[in-house]
Amino acid sequence: MFTILQVPATDTLNQVTQVAENQTQEPIVKETSLYELIFSGGIIGQSIMVLLFVMLFAVLFIYIERWLTLKSTTKVDANFMPQIKTMLSQGKLSEARSFCKAANTPVARVIEKGISRIGKPIEHINMAMENAGKAEVYHLEKNTHYLATLSGIGPMTGFLGTVVGMVLAFREMAEAKSSRIDMSMLSEGVYTAMMTTVFGLIVGIIAYLGYNHIIGKIDRFSHKLEAEGADFFDLLNEPA
Known part of the structure; x- marks a missing residue:
């Protein structure tokens, strides 16, 4: 006779549940912080990242300093030239020069230079202005060439x-004792190395945009300066 062994239903249910949990269990992914991602490239990679952060700080400092300087010094008072015209028409040259010195703006300094040359040939006045x-x-262009330089050096340093x-990364793979290539060695070195490229491009883009923005504002102001100079020559050429 054969003996039939009976397995308790509860044990079978537990085994099935355990198998289902093992099949649906997702692999644990190790999270890497941004700090570890940036500064996990060894002493050389860390040195390059520190250099890139110094470049980024220099770019932001130069851009903000030049922007504030342009904002404060390139304002042109709409009443400046009419008051200069009134003083010159009354022959008050010393008062006009004092008024320009008190204004202490680029436009005022250029006009003051022209007033100081009144009485000399027009070519001398034009050259002085x-x-x-x-x-x-x-x-106004002081230190802007550093922005142009950093816009090229930043990406090159990242590369x-x-x-x-x-x-x-390849040297670590070559020196590995195992003959089997572990892709984790290569992938970790690659994404660590690519972080320098990312930050280098960030430095280059910010420096490039900042340089063009500052130079554009200076160019627009230089045209305004030329227009104010032309108005001054019109005052000189008006009939007495």
């Missing part, structure tokens, strides 16, 4: 970090 205008524009990271 042009030189004064160039000096004012040069002063350098990427190349160095790739070299280190």
Whole structure:
């Protein structure tokens, strides 16, 4: 005779439930913080990232400083030239020069240079005002060439970090004792190395946009400066 073994229903149910849980269980993904992602590239990668952050700080500082300077010094008072016209028509040259010095703006300094040359040939007046205008524009362009330089150096430094990271990743794979290639070695080195490229491009883009914005404002102001100079020559050429 055969003996039939009976398995309790509760044990069978537990086994089925355990198998289902094992099948539906998702793999645990290790979360990496942004700080670890940025500064996990070894001493070389960390040095490059620190350099990129210094570049980013320099870009923001130069841009904000130039923007504030342009905002405060390039304002043109609508009543400035009419008051200069009134003083010149009354022959008050010293009062007109004092008024320009008190205004202490690029336009006022250029006009003051022209007033100081009244009585000399018109070519001398024009040359003096042009030189004064160039000096004012040069002063406004102070440190802007650093923005242009950083817009190119930033991405190049990021690419350098990427190349160095790739070299280190492949060297680690070559020196691995196991003959089997572990893709985790390569992938970790790649995404760490690519972070330098990302931040290098961020530095380059911000520097490029900041440089063009500042230069554009300076160009517009230089045209305004030329227009004010033309108005001054019109005052000189008006019949007495």
